[in-house]
Amino acid sequence: IHLIISIAAGVKIRTIENFLGENIKIVRVMPNTPALVLAGMSALTPGQFATDEHLKVAETLFKAIGETVIIPEKLMNAVTGLSGSGPAYVAVMIEAMADGGVKMGLSRPVALKLAVQTILGTAKLLLETGMHPGQLKDMVSSPAGTTIAGLHLLEIRGLRGILMEAIERATQRAQELGG
Numbered sequence: 001i002h003l004i005i006s007i008a009a010g011v012k013i014r015t016i017e018n019f020l021g022e023n024i025k026i027v028r029v030m031p032n033t034p035a036l037v038l039a040g041m042s043a044l045t046p047g048q049f050a051t052d053e054h055l056k057v058a059e060t061l062f063k064a065i066g067e068t069v070i071i072p073e074k075l076m077n078a079v080t081g082l083s084g085s086g087p088a089y090v091a092v093m094i095e096a097m098a099d100g101g102v103k104m105g106l107s108r109p110v111a112l113k114l115a116v117q118t119i120l121g122t123a124k125l126l127l128e129t130g131m132h133p134g135q136l137k138d139m140v141s142s143p144a145g146t147t148i149a150g151l152h153l154l155e156i157r158g159l160r161g162i163l164m165e166a167i168e169r170a171t172q173r174a175q176e177l178g179g
Helices: 013-020 033-037 052-063 073-084 086-103 108-129 133-140 146-157 159-176
Strands: 004-006 026-030 040-046 066-070
Touching (some): 004 013, 013 026, 026 052, 040 052, 040 073, 052 066, 073 086, 073 159, 086 159, 108 133, 146 159
Parallel strands (some): 004 026
Antiparallel strands (some): 026 040
16 A cells, blocks of 8 residues: 655645656645644545545554544645644643733742643543533633633633634635645
């Protein structure tokens, strides 16, 4: 089985086919950096000459470093904007949460541990239960409580819109770069 797996960001399958020749079996993959600790998210898209067997081989390889999804190539830029760039967005959120803890008197190591484990635990809870994020948010938010007070500020300042725009902007940039 001859198969080319491309992880070259922004390089379309057609570009590779034009370079290497017709009838090349290609699967294009967009992994992300959590693959370094076997917790990655990789999106795969088969080229026109790749069979289900080729796709299965690529999927098996990338499942060894995390989770996979199969998508049409036209959505690869959106994957780049969301899960390719996403680790940086999460890192900024963790850093900001830890900074908030330090501002409130926690030591840096304690604040960072609290922030990282909160993100990790929340992600694991959502993954393992299949719970919708809004449902979890509602579980944590008691009437006139601390969480709803914090959420109100996040809504006023537009955190959700900012994150959505960041993904949109990263997707657009991937398109500009030829992806």
